[in-house]
Amino acid sequence: xxxxxxxxxxxxxxxxxxxxxxxxxxxxxxxxxxxxxxxxxxxxxxxxxxxxxxxxxxxxxxxxxxxxxxxxxxxxxxxxxxxxxxxxxxxxxxxxxxxxxxxxxxxxxxxxxxxxxxxxxxxxxxxxxxxxxxxxxxxxxxxxxxxxxxxxxxxxxxxxxxxxxxxxxxxxxxxxxxxxxxxxxxxxxxxxxxxxxxxxxxxxxxxxxxxxxxxxxxxxxxxxxxxxxxxxxxxxxxxxxxxxxxxxxxxxxxxxxxxxxxxxxxxxxxxxxxxxxxxxxxxxxxxxxxxxxxxxxxxxxxxxxxxxxxxxxxxxxxxxxxxxxxxxxxxxxxxxxxxxxxxxxxxxxxxxxxxxxxxxxxxx
Amino acid sequence: xxxxxxxxxxxxxxxxxxxxxxxxxxxxxxxxxxxxxxxxxxxxxxxxxxxxxxxxxxxxxxxxxxxxxxxxxxxxxxxxxxxxxxxxxxxxxxxxxxxxxxxxxxxxxxxxxxxxxxxxxxxxxxxxxxxxxxxxxxxxxxxxxxxxxxxxxxxxxxxxxxxxxxxxxxxxxxxxxxxxxxxxxxxxxxxxxxxxxxxxxxxxxxxxxxxxxxxxxxxxxxxxxxxxxxxxxxxxxxxxxxxxxxxxxxxx
Numbered sequence: 001x002x003x004x005x006x007x008x009x010x011x012x013x014x015x016x017x018x019x020x021x022x023x024x025x026x027x028x029x030x031x032x033x034x035x036x037x038x039x040x041x042x043x044x045x046x047x048x049x050x051x052x053x054x055x056x057x058x059x060x061x062x063x064x065x066x067x068x069x070x071x072x073x074x075x076x077x078x079x080x081x082x083x084x085x086x087x088x089x090x091x092x093x094x095x096x097x098x099x100x101x102x103x104x105x106x107x108x109x110x111x112x113x114x115x116x117x118x119x120x121x122x123x124x125x126x127x128x129x130x131x132x133x134x135x136x137x138x139x140x141x142x143x144x145x146x147x148x149x150x151x152x153x154x155x156x157x158x159x160x161x162x163x164x165x166x167x168x169x170x171x172x173x174x175x176x177x178x179x180x181x182x183x184x185x186x187x188x189x190x191x192x193x194x195x196x197x198x199x200x201x202x203x204x205x206x207x208x209x210x211x212x213x214x215x216x217x218x219x220x221x222x223x224x225x226x227x228x229x230x231x232x233x234x235x236x237x238x239x240x241x242x243x244x245x246x247x248x249x250x251x252x253x254x255x256x257x258x259x260x261x262x263x264x265x266x267x268x269x270x271x272x273x274x275x276x277x278x279x280x281x282x283x284x285x286x287x288x289x290x291x292x293x294x295x296x297x298x299x300x301x302x303x304x305x306x307x308x309x310x311x312x313x314x315x316x317x318x319x320x321x322x323x324x325x326x327x328x329x330x331x332x333x334x335x336x337x338x339x340x341x342x343x344x345x346x347x348x349x350x351x352x353x354x355x356x357x358x359x360x361x362x363x364x
Numbered sequence: 365x366x367x368x369x370x371x372x373x374x375x376x377x378x379x380x381x382x383x384x385x386x387x388x389x390x391x392x393x394x395x396x397x398x399x400x401x402x403x404x405x406x407x408x409x410x411x412x413x414x415x416x417x418x419x420x421x422x423x424x425x426x427x428x429x430x431x432x433x434x435x436x437x438x439x440x441x442x443x444x445x446x447x448x449x450x451x452x453x454x455x456x457x458x459x460x461x462x463x464x465x466x467x468x469x470x471x472x473x474x475x476x477x478x479x480x481x482x483x484x485x486x487x488x489x490x491x492x493x494x495x496x497x498x499x500x501x502x503x504x505x506x507x508x509x510x511x512x513x514x515x516x517x518x519x520x521x522x523x524x525x526x527x528x529x530x531x532x533x534x535x536x537x538x539x540x541x542x543x544x545x546x547x548x549x550x551x552x553x554x555x556x557x558x559x560x561x562x563x564x565x566x567x568x569x570x571x572x573x574x575x576x577x578x579x580x581x582x583x584x585x586x587x588x589x590x591x592x593x594x595x596x597x598x599x600x601x602x603x604x605x606x607x608x609x610x611x612x613x614x615x616x
Contacts, residue, residue: 153422243458247522249420251472251529252448261475265462 082332109297131218140230175291187211205302236270273351366563367433374428398574401584451526457518459510516547
C-alpha cells in the first residue's frame with residue numbers, strides 16, 4: 001500500500017510547482033488553503049533571488065578568471081617588449097659571447113656597444129640558487145624531521161611559528177642584514193679560510209676583497225628559502241600515515257631507522273617538490289640578492305667573485321637602461337625568468353600535491 | 365619455534381585512562397590464542413604491550429611484568445630488541461608503498477643490516493610461501509610495489525614481512541577486519557597453518573573467527589580479562605555470566 005502511494009505523491013507535488021518562466025513563478029504560491037503563520041507569510045513574500053544569485057555567480061567567476069587574465073597580461077607585455085632583443089639576437093642571446101673590439105676580451109653584456117647576452121645572468125642565477133639549495137635543504141629537512149618526529153609538544157608550535165615567521169620578513173631587510181652582518185663576516189672570517197683551504201680547487205679565488213658575491217647571495221638565499229622548504233617538508237611528512245611508522249617500528253627499527261624508512265622514504269616525492277619550490281623562490285628572489293651579489297656582468301668560476309642573477313640585473317639596470325635595445329634585452333631576461341619560474345613552481349606544486357592528496361600509486 | 369608468554373599484574377594507562385587493569389595470563393607456545401571483547405575493552409592495548417608498541421604513544425604508561433620465554437621484556441631489554449623477536453600484523457594492511465614486494469618482505473632484515481643476497485632471496489621466498497602469497501606474486505617480486513596488491517594480498521604481504529625476521533611470537537591485531545570474506549578465510553587458513561611454528565596472539569571482533577583458529581580464548585571487558593580458557597569451553601560452557609552474555613550476543 002505504502003509503496004503504491006509514492007508515485008502518486010510525486011505527481012501531486014510536481015503539479016503544484018509552477019512551470020519555469022510562467023507568471024505564476026513570480027507570485028508567492030498561495031495555493032495552500034489553511035491559515036499561514038507570520039513567519040511563513042514573510043518567507044513566502046520573498047522572491048527566489050535568482051537574479052542576485054546569478055549576479056553573484058558571475059562576479060565570482062570574474063574574480064577567478066582575473067588570475068588567468070593577469071598572467072596573460074604579464075606574458076603579453078613581456079613578449080611585446082622583448083621583441084626587439086629577440087629579433088636582434090635570437091637564440092644567441094642565451095649563450096653567445098662577443099669580442100670586445102677594444103680589449104679583445106669576450107664580453108657578454110655590453111650596453112655601450114649594443115651587445116647583449118644573458119649568459120652571465122643565467123650562470124649567476126644557477127650558481128646562487130644551487131648554493132642556496134645546498135645549504136638550505138639539509139637544514140630544512142633536519143628542522144622538519146625534528147618538528148614532526150622528535151620535538152617535545154611545548155616546543156613544536158613556537159619553533160614552527162618562528163620558522164614560518166622568517167618567510168614574512170621583507171626581502172630588503174634580509175639584504176640590509178646581509179650587507180651589514182653577513183658580508184663583513186664572510187669577508188673577515190669565512191672567505192680567508194675558504195681561500196686558504198680550498199683555493200686550489202679554483203672555486204675560491206682571492207681576487208675579490210669585498211665579501212660580496214655568489215657565496216653571500218647563496219647564504220642569504222638559503223636563509224630566505226628555508227621556511228618554505230622546511231614547512232612544506234613538514235607538511236608532506238605529516239601526511240605520511242601513522243600506520244607506516246608503526247609498520248617500521250614493529251620490525252624492530254630504531255627511531256632514526258623509522259624516520260628513514262617509514263617517513264622520509266614515503267615522503268620523498270613531496271620533499272623533492274618542496275626543494276624545487278624552494279628553487280623557484282631562489283631563482284626569482286631579487287632585492288636581497290641585488291644587494292650582496294656584487295652586480296658584475298662577467299662569468300667567474302670563483303664562488304667568491306661578483307656576479308649577477310637574472311632578477312638582480314633587471315632590478316639594477318632597468319631604471320637607467322641606455323636605450324631601447326638595452327631595455328628590450330632586460331625584458332627578454334624577464335620573460336625567460338617568468339617562464340622558468342612558472343614551470344619550476346608548477347612542477348614542484350604537482351609533486352607536493354601528489355603526496356599530500358594521495359599519490360596515484362598509494363594505498364592510503 | 366615460538367615461546368610462551370607470561371603476563372603478571374599488567375596495568376596500562378593512556379593519560380589518565382586506565383585501559384588495562386591487573387591482567388594475569390599465560391599464553392602457551394606454538395598455539396593460537398584469541399582475544400575477544402567489545403570495542404574499547406583493551407584487547408588491542410594488551411597485544412601492544414607485548415611488543416612494547418604502545419610506548420610509541422607518549423602518554424601511555426605500563427606497570428607489571430611480561431615475560432616472553434625467559435625474557436622480562438620491561439626489565440631486561442629495549443623495545444627495539446623485543447620487536448625484533450615479536451612480529452606484528454596490524455588491522456589495516458600497511459605495506460611500504462614505495463618498495464617492491466621483495467623489498468617489503470626483506471625490509472625487516474635489511475633494516476638490521478642483513479645483506480647476504482642469496483639468503484635474502486631464500487628467506488623472501490620462504491616467507492611468501494608461508495604467507496600463501498608466493499604463487500600470486502612470484503613473477504612480479506621486484507616489478508610491482510607493495511601497494512599495487514589487493515587488500516587481502518597486502519595483508520598477507522604484511523604477514524610475510526613479519527615472518528621474514530623469524531619471530532618467536534606473532535601478534536595480530538584484528539588482521540582480517542578490513543578484508544572481504546574470501547581474503548578473511550585465506551588469512552584464517554594461514555593462521556591455522558602457522559600456529560604450529562609460532563606463538564600467535566590474535567585480537568578479533570569476530571567470535572566465529574576466534575572459534576575457528578584458536579585453541580585458547582580470552583574475553584576482555586572494560587580493561588579487565590574476564591575469562592581465559594580453552595576456546596571450546598569459552599564458546600560452549602563459559603564460567604562467567606558476562607562471557608556468556610557476550611558470546612550469545614546480548615551486548616557488544
